[in-house]
């Protein structure tokens with residue numbers, strides 16, 4: 928099972944899929960930092976991850 932995280936910032940529809948929580952956290956933090964000049968705690972990211980079927984893990988934004 929892979930995991931997916933979707934950005935909830937206003938006007939932002941960015942989402943990312945990765946193999947697991949450890950893989951997705953740095954991708955999400957990079958997005959939040961670069962695009963929103965903010966920071967998201969690892970716990971907060973992991974709390975809202977969605978499970979998605981394997982085979983869709985791209986490691987990059989859709």
Ligand SMILES: [Zn+2]
Pocket residue numbers: 934935936939940941958962963
């Ligand atoms: Zn965003």
